[in-house]
Amino acid sequence: MKHFILVAILVAILxxxxxxxxxxxxxxxxxxxxxxxxxxQLFQKHVWTISFLFxxxxxxxxxxxxVFRRKEDEQGDHFEGxxxxxxxxxxxxxxxxxxxxxLGSQALAEVRRADPxxxxxxxxxxxxxxxxxxxxxxxxxxxxxxxVNRQSLIMTxxxxxxxxxxxxxxxxxxxxLPGDGMERELRITPTKVGRYKVRCAELCGTQHAYxxxxxxxxxxxxxxxxxxxxxxxxxxxxxxxxxxxxxxxxCAACHSIDGTPRxxxxxxxxxxxxxxxxxxSTVIADEAYLFESIRDPQAKIVQGFExxxxxxxxxxxTDEQVQDVIEFIKSLSEQESD
Amino acid sequence: xxATKRVNIFSLSLVRGIVFQILGTxxxxxxxxxxxxxxxxxxxxxxxxxxxxxxxxxxxxxxxxGTIRDWYKMALGEPVSDHHAADPEQPGWAKYFNISYDHKxxxxxxxxxxxxxxxxxxxxxxxxxxELARAGLQLIELDMFNTLVGLHGIVMxxxxxxxxxxxxxxxxxxxxxxxxxxxxxxxxxAYWVNVxxxxxVVSSLFLGGFDxxxxxxxxxxxxxxxxxxxxxLGVYFIGLSSILGSLNLIVTVIRMRAPGMSYFRMPIFxxxxxxxxxxxxxxxxLIGLSxxxxxxxxxxxxxxxxxxxxxxxxxxxxxxxFYSHPAVYVFILPGLGIISELLPVFVRKPLFGYxxxxxxxxxxxxxxxxxxxxxxxTAGMExxxxxxxxxxxxxxxxxxxxxxxxxxxxxxxxxxxxxxPMLFTLGAVSIFLLGGLTGPPNATVATxxxxxxxxxxxxxxxxxxxxxxxxxxFAAIYYWFPKFTGKMYNEKLGKLHFWLMFPAFYxxxxxxxxxxxxxxxxxxxxxxxALGFDNTQTLVTIAGYVIAFSVLLFLxxxxxxxxxxxxxxxxxxxSRSPEFQLPSPIPEHNYAEHPFVVVGExxxxxxxxxxxxxFGAASxxxxxx
Numbered sequence: 033m034k035h036f037i038l039v040a041i042l043v044a045i046l047x048x049x050x051x052x053x054x055x056x057x058x059x060x061x062x063x064x065x066x067x068x069x070x071x072x073q074l075f076q077k078h079v080w081t082i083s084f085l086f087x088x089x090x091x092x093x094x095x096x097x098x099v100f101r102r103k104e105d106e107q108g109d110h111f112e113g114x115x116x117x118x119x120x121x122x123x124x125x126x127x128x129x130x131x132x133x134x135l136g137s138q139a140l141a142e143v144r145r146a147d148p149x150x151x152x153x154x155x156x157x158x159x160x161x162x163x164x165x166x167x168x169x170x171x172x173x174x175x176x177x178x179x180v181n182r183q184s185l186i187m188t189x190x191x192x193x194x195x196x197x198x199x200x201x202x203x204x205x206x207x208x209l210p211g212d213g214m215e216r217e218l219r220i221t222p223t224k225v226g227r228y229k230v231r232c233a234e235l236c237g238t239q240h241a242y243x244x245x246x247x248x249x250x251x252x253x254x255x256x257x258x259x260x261x262x263x264x265x266x267x268x269x270x271x272x273x274x275x276x277x278x279x280x281x282x283c284a285a286c287h288s289i290d291g292t293p294r295x296x297x298x299x300x301x302x303x304x305x306x307x308x309x310x311x312x313s314t315v316i317a318d319e320a321y322l323f324e325s326i327r328d329p330q331a332k333i334v335q336g337f338e339x340x341x342x343x344x345x346x347x348x349x350t351d352e353q354v355q356d357v358i359e360f361i362k363s364l365s366e367q368e369s370d
Numbered sequence: 371x372x373a374t375k376r377v378n379i380f381s382l383s384l385v386r387g388i389v390f391q392i393l394g395t396x397x398x399x400x401x402x403x404x405x406x407x408x409x410x411x412x413x414x415x416x417x418x419x420x421x422x423x424x425x426x427x428x429x430x431x432x433x434x435x436g437t438i439r440d441w442y443k444m445a446l447g448e449p450v451s452d453h454h455a456a457d458p459e460q461p462g463w464a465k466y467f468n469i470s471y472d473h474k475x476x477x478x479x480x481x482x483x484x485x486x487x488x489x490x491x492x493x494x495x496x497x498x499x500x501e502l503a504r505a506g507l508q509l510i511e512l513d514m515f516n517t518l519v520g521l522h523g524i525v526m527x528x529x530x531x532x533x534x535x536x537x538x539x540x541x542x543x544x545x546x547x548x549x550x551x552x553x554x555x556x557x558x559x560a561y562w563v564n565v566x567x568x569x570x571v572v573s574s575l576f577l578g579g580f581d582x583x584x585x586x587x588x589x590x591x592x593x594x595x596x597x598x599x600x601x602x603l604g605v606y607f608i609g610l611s612s613i614l615g616s617l618n619l620i621v622t623v624i625r626m627r628a629p630g631m632s633y634f635r636m637p638i639f640x641x642x643x644x645x646x647x648x649x650x651x652x653x654x655x656l657i658g659l660s661x662x663x664x665x666x667x668x669x670x671x672x673x674x675x676x677x678x679x680x681x682x683x684x685x686x687x688x689x690x691x692f693y694s695h696p697a698v699y700v701f702i703l704p705g706l707g708i709i710s711e712l713l714p715v716f717v718r719k720p721l722f723g724y725x726x727x728x729x730x731x732x733x734x735x736x737x738x739x740x741x742x743x744x745x746x747x748t749a750g751m752e753x754x755x756x757x758x759x760x761x762x763x764x765x766x767x768x769x770x771x772x773x774x775x776x777x778x779x780x781x782x783x784x785x786x787x788x789x790x791p792m793l794f795t796l797g798a799v800s801i802f803l804l805g806g807l808t809g810p811p812n813a814t815v816a817t818x819x820x821x822x823x824x825x826x827x828x829x830x831x832x833x834x835x836x837x838x839x840x841x842x843x844f845a846a847i848y849y850w851f852p853k854f855t856g857k858m859y860n861e862k863l864g865k866l867h868f869w870l871m872f873p874a875f876y877x878x879x880x881x882x883x884x885x886x887x888x889x890x891x892x893x894x895x896x897x898x899x900a901l902g903f904d905n906t907q908t909l910v911t912i913a914g915y916v917i918a919f920s921v922l923l924f925l926x927x928x929x930x931x932x933x934x935x936x937x938x939x940x941x942x943x944x945s946r947s948p949e950f951q952l953p954s955p956i957p958e959h960n961y962a963e964h965p966f967v968v969v970g971e972x973x974x975x976x977x978x979x980x981x982x983x984x985f986g987a988a989s990x991x992x993x994x995x
Binding site for chain 1: 513516578581583593677682720722724748749750753756761765771772776778779781785799800804808811813815816817820822823887889896898971973976
């Protein structure tokens with residue numbers, strides 16, 4: 033009996049030490065959404081359960097290692113098992129895990145609680161950038177701006193491979209899948225004004241590590257004002273608008289405008305140049321060529337880029353937007369010749 | 371040692387196999403190119419030529435190495451020899467490079483291949499961990515990083531499967547009193563098919579690599595370089611080995627136990643090996659199938675997973691995880707069996723709750739078939755499926771808990787001693803505990819929305835793999851080393867290996883979990899310094915290098931002990947198990963000259979005059995059913 037009392041004390045001390053230690057070092061990043069509250073509460077329950085069970089097994093082991101070590105050549109006590117005990121330590125964990133499954137279901141229900149007035153946003157992943165379609169208002173942005181304390185319903189989708197939408201401060205995550213009818217929903221109610229980042233969490237090819245997008249949580253008034261500005265669309269010259277689309281549609285992920293080598297050919301000095309294609313033939317990069325390459329990227333593949341599959345982003349652009357982008361590309365050659 | 375025997379290296383099966391594999395690959399490439407020419411197509415197309423070449427290369431290897439020679443003779447009705455003695459014209463080491471039907475030679479072949487492959491996979495990790503020590507890109511390109519991450523995963527899996535094969539092949543016949551496995555030729559075949567398979571997987575490194583990780587999810591894998599196809603084919607053949615090996619093991623255990631050895635009197639490791647083999651025999655087909663479907667999508671345009679052709683990307687994940695989750699139990703169940711096998715010996719006490727431990731292995735194997743979709747909680751499968759899979763996943767904790775409590779019960783009031791195998795066993799219990807306890811937060815869906823695809827998961831499964839396989843594997847090697855070689859390993863170096871690896875592992879695993887919770891994603895070459903965990907990453911890298919160093923110490927210890935170690939006594943651990951009653955090293959036909967009957971319980975340590983096996987009493991070695 034003496035042994036059991038000593039071990040119980042050891043287990044209690046270890047539980048408190050491990051549990052308070054883990055709680056004190058700050059395991060989770062900033063809590064910046066309503067959903068993260070429920071997730072962190074459940075996680076905290078896990079932390080204490082883990083601390084207790086770790087202390088229980090390790091406490092008994094440490095005690096046995098110290099007290100029951102072999103002093104001279106002798107044999108241990110002879111007992112082969114204890115069926116009532118085995119039943120107890122089958123039933124109690126069973127109840128515990130069922131209880132945790134129940135807690136998990138409850139937390140999941142809270143995380144998915146729908147607000148009918150949520151702002152609708154479609155998050156489109158493509159190698160290797162995000163764009164956000166504000167479907168209620170009819171504009172597209174390359175940064176995700178959200179109103180604070182209002183729910184946003186984010187539908188994730190992809191134009192090429194599987195990506196995953198994750199903002200660690202919001203906790204929730206959802207893969208973005210290619211294909212019709214494969215949009216999946218994620219509900220986020222930001223609770224803190226500030227800047228965060230969407231981080232693609234599903235390996236999606238070469239530049240996966242850098243597939244990030246800015247998230248800006250704003251006061252509702254500021255958000256509404258931003259929406260108004262966006263709805264007017266980018267003003268100014270076609271070149272300025274083209275520069276805007278270059279960012280928003282994610283062209284920038286693969287095509288540099290200063291000649292730096294990226295996954296796709298750089299746009300610097302491209303217009304009017306002779307381009308060598310994969311089959312060895314050459315073509316002049318005129319308006320018709322650029323228009324075709326944006327709309328149907330596989331039609332003519334530039335030599336050296338045979339293994340790169342450009343996503344069909346151009347198919348979701350209007351003719352005017354494509355034309356703006358071509359003007360923008362033209363301007364990159366004119367600067368050079370000046 | 372008076373006259374050095376010379377070996378013509380082309381007489382070795384391994385060398386002949388590889389030469390034939392190269393030849394077969396060239397023939398395959400030639401055939402495809404010729405057919406394309408005759409059809410009036412552009413002659414050269416890398417993908418079909420490469421895949422068919424690789425496929426034919428493996429078949430050529432198997433023929434060239436001689437794995438099917440006996441079957442062919444049987445088909446012709448020619449006599450074949452059952453004896454598996456090594457060629458006396460060749461030095462002793464040569465038998466390990468040749469076809470042998472001796473389960474002990476095959477066990478060593480599996481084991482050595484496993485360690486070699488593990489060194490390779492570990493080196494991949496050392497390269498990309500060096501890259502991850504600080505934010506920014508310093509050492510390797512992005513594509514190389516992605517390929518190395520995927521290769522580290524799949525080559526380690528191959529290494530673990532080979533290690534599992536080593537333990538079941540070497541130990542199970544010895545533990546149940548059989549003279550060999552039930553199907554010795556199939557046993558050799560199952561080993562040798564791994565070699566060309568592993569060569570294919572590694573060849574992917576030189577054929578453009580693959581940037582999908584070991585999971586190979588389409589559509590990414592449908593557009594990856596040619597290396598992807600080599601990866602698929604290689605895994606396909608390694609999987610075939612798993613299926614055949616499992617079949618052989620189950621038959622061996624059912625048919626070839628020593629007289630008197632009822633199922634509940636088998637050494638406990640045998641239960642674990644059977645539970646593992648049930649999974650290997652019935653689930654491996656699914657990963658082969660899922661990879662084959664992507665292979666065919668690429669080769670023939672069958673749009674299984676191509677949304678543009680009506681395919682579905684989620685379907686792949688279901689098929690893939692239907693094997694790949696139970697596969698985790700293939701990796702850990704033998705290790706847990708080693709823990710249960712070794713604890714009573716070093717505690718000098720019966721295994722607490724033998725039947726419960728045996729049944730918990732089967733329980734884990736069974737429940738393991740119903741939990742696969744927990745890998746897909748954020749993948750976008752039907753939302754309502756998440757809740758039932760949460761319940762089934764959490765149930766795994768129950769049989770696993772039974773094992774832990776029973777191990778503690780075994781230690782309680784024992785008389786423990788702490789030789790190297792015992793240190794690794796205790797280390798395994800504590801690390802597997804860490805891995806097990808960090809599982810439930812991934813199972814409850816809400817918390818998993820944060821944890822999925824983060825470095826937390828990396829920390830969690832490295833803890834399950836080190837606790838469930840790596841530590842028990844080292845424990846087993848040290849424990850049975852005198853039986854393999856007739857020599858003792860160096861105890862001081864063995865302990866040093868443990869005391870470097872054990873704390874380094876805790877540091878590595880906890881560090882991985884820490885950065886994961888803070889926002890570190892899996893499989894990224896570079897991370898945002900704003901997340902503020904550069905220093906933790908550096909520690910994880912250092913810990914990884916310490917682990918690597920300790921493994922080098924382990925190898926040094928083994929090599930030195932084989933050459934100049936002390937000669938081992940027959941039963942250095944005072945074990946009750948039958949193989950320790952045989953001389954070291956073990957005679958070629960095991961118990962053929964030393965038949966025994968089982969007369970008592972396997973783990974009656976601490977009970978005076980209790981017998982387990984009695985030698986010389988059997989009239990003839992027969993199956994026990």
